[in-house]
Every structure is written in C-alpha cells, then in structure tokens.
Amino acid sequence: MFKYIACLLLAAGFYACKPNQDYMAYLHNPDLFSATVHQLNDVVMGNNFPPIIASRNYTYAAIAAYEVIAAGNKDQYQSLAGQLHGLSKIPQPEAGKPIDYDLAALLSYIKVGEAVTFPEGSMQTYKDSILTVARNKGLPENIEKASQEFADSISMAIIRWSKKDNYLQTRGAEKYTVMENVPGRWVPTPPMYASALEPHWKDIRTLVMDSAAQFQPAAPFEFNVTDKNSDYYKQVMAVKNAVDSLTDEQKHIAEFWDDNPFKLNVTGHIMFGSKKFSPPGHWMSIVGIAAKTAHADYPTTVCAYAKTSIALFDAFIQCWAIKFKYNTVRPETVINKYFDISWRPFLQTPAFPEYTCGHSTGSAAAAEALTSVFGDHFAYIDSTELEFGIRNRSFTSFRQAAIENNSARFYGGIHFHPSCIASTDMGTKVGDLVVNRLKMKK
Secondary structure, three states: OHHHHHHHHHHHHHHHHOOOOHHHHHHOOHHHHHHHHHHHHHHHHHOOOOHHHHHHHHHHHHHHHHHHHHHHOOOOEOOOOOOOOOOOOOOOOOOOOOOOHHHHHHHHHHHHHHHOOOOOOOOHHHHHHHHHHHHHOOOOHHHHHHHHHHHHHHHHHHHHHHOOOOHHHHHOOOOOOOOOOOOOEOOOOOOOOOOOOOOOHHHOOOOOOOOOOOOOOOOOOOOOOOOOOOHHHHHHHHHHHHHHOOOHHHHHHHHHOOOOOOEEEEEOOEEEEEOOOOHHHHHHHHHHHHHHHOOOOHHHHHHHHHHHHHHHHHHHHHHHHHHHHHOEOOHHHHHHHHOOOOOOOOOOOOOOOOOOOHHHHHHHHHHHHHHHHHOOOOOEEEOHHHHHOOOOEEEOOHHHHHHHHHHHHHHOOOOOHHHHHHHHHHHHHHHHHHHHHOOOEO
16 A cells, blocks of 8 residues: 555656646647737738738748747748848857747747838737746756747748848838829829829739749730720729629629728728738638648648748739839729719729739749649638628638639729739749748648
C-alpha cells in the first residue's frame, strides 16, 4: 500500500513539474494566422485605404511571415530572396536559438503590416492579446524572446526593402490633370467627385513582373456615342440596359463583389460613409477560407497568403499603368452627358479611369495563385461579406469566382463588360507569371 501511494505521489510530482505546452496548440493553429490577417484587414478598412495601397500592406506583411516560415522549414520551402525585385538577402536564424517559427511568422506579419503604411502601434493591442494568451498557456520566456528577436530581424529587412519601392516618391508626384473638354476622357464622378486615386502607381517597383508595361491589352474601343453601330455605343447601351433591368440575383452578385472601401451615402442633406473590405482584402479573406476548407497546415497557409498577395500587388501595378495610359471615361459620365442625366449605376463609381478593371485584374491573378496552392475545381463557400450584411456565395473554383467578378462590375454599372474581359486576361497572365517564376515550395 505504501509503495502504491509513493508511486502516486511521484507521478503527481512529475506532472506538476512538466511544463504546460498548451501554447503550441494555440500558436501553431493556422486559423490564428488567418485571424491575424483579418485583423490587418480591419485596420486597412478603418483607414479607408484604396485597393492599390491596401495590396501593399498585405503583400509586405505576408512576405515577412513567409520568410520566417521558409527559414524554419528549409526542407520544404525556399526564400524569396533573389526572386523578388530588390530583395537580395534575408537574415538567417542563429544556431541553437529556441525559435518558435509559427509565432515568429505571426509577429513579423504584425510588425510589417502596421509599419508599411500605418503609424507604429496600430496592431499592438492585438499582438499583446495573443502573447498574453500564449503565456497563460505556458509559452516559455526564452522561446518568446528568441522568436521575437528573429521576427524583428526579418521584419526590419522587409521594411527596409519596402522603402525602396518608390511609394514615398509617388506621394509627392504631380497631381492628375482633369480635362473636362476632351471627349471620352475620365472626369470625377458623383457623389464625391474625388480626384483620381494613385495616378502614378505604375512607378511602384514590381515584385515579379519585369515592368509595369510587361502585359499590354488591346486599346479600348474608340469613343463614339453617335454611331449606334459602333462598338463603343453598343457597350454603353449594354451597361445602361443591364442596370435598368437587374434581377435580384444580379444585384446580389454586384453587391457581393462591390468591395468599396468607402462608400459615400447621400440622403437629402445627410451624408455618411460606410466601409467594407477592398478587393485585395476580399481575396485575403478567401485565402483564409480556402486554407480552412482544405485543412491546410501552418506553412501552407502562410505560403498561400504570400503568393496570392504578390500576385495582387503586381496585378494592380499592371492595371493602374493601363488605366492612366488611356484615361477612359466611366459609363456613368457618358450616360449622364449623352443619354440620361438622371441615370445612376447600381454601385458607386470609384475614383479612377475605367479601362482596365482593377478588381477583375486582381481577381484573375489571385485565382491563379490560389489554384496553384489548392488546385482547380476547389469548392468553397465565400462568407467574406456576411459581416457587412451580404449573404454568402458558393463557388466550384477560384477561377469561377474571378469570372463572376467580371459580371459583378458590369451589373454594378461601373465598368463596360469588354473591359472586364480584357482585365481577366491581363490578370491571368500576371498570376501565371507569379506561379511559374516564383519557387516557393520545394
């Protein structure tokens, strides 16, 4: 009996001294990384960043996280150093350091995500909450310290690299010149009549594309509102007629892919803004949904975010180069001036030229990146817009989602359908380039 009690006491002592490792299950859960991306999404949305700037936030943050994962999983992943323009060298972990690479990836994502555009500390409260939970679950101090130090080394390298992409230089670039008397040229649209957003984004350093001019679509249809048989006239009428007779399903499609980061609502003398995720923010959400649907592990999840964000980043540079090459007028302006002064599109027109479509270009590029990670014919339910009161939509593949986005911009009355088709072609080419040129998974 005494021997039995002694054994119980010995066992109890052993388990009492055994460190609590619940923190590992918490920190190594890919859902936590996706939740962190969503947190950055919320910060981006709160600051009203347009899609082009938003893509920059997500991309550098995701690359930082990926470099941490690549360093900790060298048998499966390889660094993007030497593959992305200007990224020549990445710090390596010090031998013998007890680094938790999943935690370090999370910390680097947070640090770079808030540093690229935001004031420092934008995600500090969120970071503190994660570390508090991890500590309560047994995160050892030496592992936290080593992980934070490695995360900081990667983060600072990515931040230094990001500062050489010409973003700051474009802040002081010459403003866009509106030419109201030039037929077919873009002018500000109601209700905000805002200036053209980021007319110099083509000067941002690309990541994978050789240059912003690498992919060139055919020129848009020649402006012509007098000849009813002209391609231009026909596309104008197609938009007007579609918006004037939208079905409930078509309205749902348009609203689901609206992704207007700041809509100005005007009712009489009352004006108020409403916010949603931008197009790249929507696709960051889709990455998380796909990873969860596929039961992807932590490294695969981080890799998917990095590859998709890189594709989006270059896609927006390509698209903005085309937008401000042709400077084409929006359907709303044409219809109001030449056909019906009271006509309004179903969605609010964004403040930049019509040709080509940013959302269609980015969506097609993102679809190629995601297909390369999770495969084609990947069925998923997109619940991104549910928090904005818009019901879910189901897709059988990422490419199907990108194609539906084409219709959404047309149904919304903010793009001509031929523009969306051309944009999908361009986005697909950008996505293919990213997938084929980058070597990530070994």
